[in-house]
Structure formats: C-alpha cells, structure tokens
Amino acid sequence: MEISIGQYEMVANFFSLTIAAMGAATAFLWINRSQVADQYKTAVTVSGLVTFIALYHYWRIYASWDEAYQIVDGVLVATGKSFNDAYRYVDWLLTVPLLLVELILVMRLTASETVKKSIRLGGLAAIMIVLGYPGEIAEAAGTRWLWWSLSMIPFLWIVYELYFGLKGAQDAQPEAAKSLVGKARFLVVASWAFYPVVFLFPMLGLDGPTANTFVQIGYSIADIVAKAVFGIVIFAIAVKKTQADRGAA
Numbered sequence: 001m002e003i004s005i006g007q008y009e010m011v012a013n014f015f016s017l018t019i020a021a022m023g024a025a026t027a028f029l030w031i032n033r034s035q036v037a038d039q040y041k042t043a044v045t046v047s048g049l050v051t052f053i054a055l056y057h058y059w060r061i062y063a064s065w066d067e068a069y070q071i072v073d074g075v076l077v078a079t080g081k082s083f084n085d086a087y088r089y090v091d092w093l094l095t096v097p098l099l100l101v102e103l104i105l106v107m108r109l110t111a112s113e114t115v116k117k118s119i120r121l122g123g124l125a126a127i128m129i130v131l132g133y134p135g136e137i138a139e140a141a142g143t144r145w146l147w148w149s150l151s152m153i154p155f156l157w158i159v160y161e162l163y164f165g166l167k168g169a170q171d172a173q174p175e176a177a178k179s180l181v182g183k184a185r186f187l188v189v190a191s192w193a194f195y196p197v198v199f200l201f202p203m204l205g206l207d208g209p210t211a212n213t214f215v216q217i218g219y220s221i222a223d224i225v226a227k228a229v230f231g232i233v234i235f236a237i238a239v240k241k242t243q244a245d246r247g248a249a
C-alpha cells in the first residue's frame, strides 16, 4: 500500500516547517550571541550550529521526500528513488552530542568536569544513534524491537545522568538561572523521550503509510523542540547568568 497524496503533502509541509524553524533559530542565536558574556558565547554558538546542521539535513530530507514520489494523473506513484532515512541519523549523530555539550557548557562546571561529562554523554549518545539505525531501516518487527531495546540502554543511561547527575550542578547555579536550568533539564528529558516512542509507531498496528506519516511528522516536531526551542532556552539561561554575573561584580 502506498501513502496517500494527503499524507505525502502533510509530511512535506512538516519538513518545510522544520526548515523554517531551524533557519530562524540559527539566525536568532548567532545574531544575539553578543548579548551574553564571553564565557557563555560558545554555548550559544554551539546551539546555533546544531540548528544550522539540522537546517542542512532537513533541506536534504525534503528533497529526498520530493524525489521519492510523483503525482501522475492525480495518483501518487513511487519514482523508484527511495526516501533516504540516513540523513536523519547522520544529523542526530552530529547534533545530539553537540546538544549535550551545549547544556554542559552553559552550566559552567569545572574544566575537567566539562570535558569528562561531554565525552561520556556525547559518546553514549553516539552509541544510542548507531544502535537505532539498523532498526529504523528494518521492516520486520522482531528486528526493530531488538535494536530499539539495545539503543534504549545508552538512552536510559543518558537520561539518568542528565536528570540526576546535573541536579547538583543546577543547585549550584545563580538564583536567577536556577529555574530556567531546571526547565532545560526537563525539556531535554521530555523531548528525548519522544524519539523512542515515535520509533515504535510502525509496531503499534498502524497501517504502513499511516505509521510512516506519523514517524516523519513525529521526528520533525521532536527535532524542533529538542534543537530550536531548546537552543532558545539555552540562550535565555546564558542571558540570565550574564546578568547575575554582572550584578555580582
């Protein structure tokens, strides 16, 4: 069964929305970088890099979706050029470790803590994505469950570390930034939890085209929240901390 024209166009619209959101976030973050003190500039730069990398990949994803189907006499037909899911996974491979680094940088832990946490969490994130890919491109439910389960191990480890490991760091933040840092921690956990659920859509008894439509839209929304919205929260934290540092000086 092929997807319907309505589903095809809805997915294309979501890809287009995601391109716009990533582009706007990149411009906002890089242009406003001067509003934060020097020690937070790298965190804001990296936030913009993440949305910029996503902007490129969604451009490719849109093009690949566009080329995979054609409307002939009012009927949607596959062109034989298959939709390339790898763009999404390569995007995550680059951006997910960077997102973690963003959060760690804005906390301003000691230099050795920053390096240690970045390497450990970034490495776990890369393993999580690599383990998810063979499942994403598999059709058989058994194969998908297997890779999903394996990928969940580093996933749960990261979520645990972020939620509990960074709790101490949050308590050490200046009063003005505390609640925002708490929100950022929550936003990471909530938006990340979306991905393994979206991955399961094809295994929940939905028909193939419907599941595929939900997967593409689900990942797009999750990416907008986890990258663009999260990047703006990181920026807001950096602004608050800049003000707190100046007030204290």
Ligand code: RET
Residues within 6 Å of the ligand: 092, 095, 096, 099, 128, 129, 131, 132, 133, 147, 148, 149, 151, 152, 155, 192, 193, 195, 196, 199, 222, 223, 226, 227
């Ligand atoms: C996969 C495979 C199935 C199991 C799990 C997954 C987790 C993916 C995550 C992706 C996060 C991506 C982000 C992107 C935004 O920049 C790979 C879907 C656990 C958590 C935050």
